[in-house]
Amino acid sequence: MRVRFTKMQGAGNDFVVLDETRAPLKLGPAQYRWLADRHFGVGADQILSVRPSPAPGIDFEYVIHNADGGEVEHCGNGARCFVRFVRERGLTDKDTIRVRTVNQLLELRMLPDGRVTVDMGLPEFDLARVPFDSTGLAPHPEPGWERWALPVAGHAPLLAVLSMGNPHAVLEVDAVDEAPVASLGPLVETHPAFPRKVNVGFMQVLSRAAIRLRVWERGAGETLACGTGACAAVVAGIRLGRLDDRVDVHTRGGVLTIEWAGPGHSVLMTGPATTVFEGEVEIPQ
Numbered sequence: 001m002r003v004r005f006t007k008m009q010g011a012g013n014d015f016v017v018l019d020e021t022r023a024p025l026k027l028g029p030a031q032y033r034w035l036a037d038r039h040f041g042v043g044a045d046q047i048l049s050v051r052p053s054p055a056p057g058i059d060f061e062y063v064i065h066n067a068d069g070g071e072v073e074h075c076g077n078g079a080r081c082f083v084r085f086v087r088e089r090g091l092t093d094k095d096t097i098r099v100r101t102v103n104q105l106l107e108l109r110m111l112p113d114g115r116v117t118v119d120m121g122l123p124e125f126d127l128a129r130v131p132f133d134s135t136g137l138a139p140h141p142e143p144g145w146e147r148w149a150l151p152v153a154g155h156a157p158l159l160a161v162l163s164m165g166n167p168h169a170v171l172e173v174d175a176v177d178e179a180p181v182a183s184l185g186p187l188v189e190t191h192p193a194f195p196r197k198v199n200v201g202f203m204q205v206l207s208r209a210a211i212r213l214r215v216w217e218r219g220a221g222e223t224l225a226c227g228t229g230a231c232a233a234v235v236a237g238i239r240l241g242r243l244d245d246r247v248d249v250h251t252r253g254g255v256l257t258i259e260w261a262g263p264g265h266s267v268l269m270t271g272p273a274t275t276v277f278e279g280e281v282e283i284p285q
């Protein structure tokens with residue numbers, strides 16, 4: 001099957017974007033995996049499929065697959081790339097775009113400088129909805145919240161657990177460059193306490209308005225940036241009393257600005273989104 005695609009990136013988190021606004025491509029998990037493969041396919045952390053409006057008042061629908069072929073709920077950097085994609089292809093000329101994902105309705109705004117602001121919705125702290133099974137684990141209470149010591153490979157990292165529409169665990173480290181992202185990340189990702197697995201953020205607090213962050217992503221491994229991971233880390237840092245309500249998140253691929261006014265408020269994420277190239281490939285069946 002021959003497919004046209006656009007390669008995009010947001011703070012170094014990279015995507016193959018597919019235009020399904022005229023006709024569905026009907027790809028399966030093996031085909032998504034091939035598109036994401038950096039050796040045999042195009043190469044990407046996630047595949048974004050842009051589909052037509054599913055209902056009045058909503059401009060588009062978009063579907064996200066991780067590099068491992070699994071469908072996921074949310075992708076912050078992908079949402080910004082999605083906006084540039086529909087604008088650059090002339091699919092809309094709106095500055096504010098409403099899009100439905102598998103479990104959310106998002107509002108995205110194109111800024112005059114080319115960056116995009118995404119209303120990422122409300123963070124979810126109900127553990128059952130993350131989902132996180134705390135059976136047998138004792139909470140470590142903190143002023144305003146709690147963290148959880150998760151037994152993994154002889155360690156017990158203290159995790160803040162929440163959902164941004166997708167599941168996140170955030171742990172604080174002294175120096176993010178030395179953090180055990182590739183060794184601890186997959187162990188936490190697949191721990192039975194997270195029945196749908198989890199994205200794992202390693203956060204170094206620089207000041208009340210700046211953090212450094214690396215994320216081991218569920219279904220993709222470490223990426224240069226994770227938008228929902230940046231939101232989860234900042235929300236966790238605010239609830240734990242370490243951060244103010246507007247924070248610059250320094251990732252290995254760029255800076256994302258996250259704002260959260262507290263419970264009951266949506267998280268706002270602002271950052272870059274860039275088209276890298278367009279192409280056409282024959283996907284093996």
Ligand SMILES: N[C@@H](CCC[C@H](N)C(=O)O)C(=O)O
Binds near residue numbers: 045075166218223
């Ligand atoms: N890179 C994304 C997150 C993509 C989905 C994630 N790996 C998951 O499985 O939930 C972002 O920018 O948020």
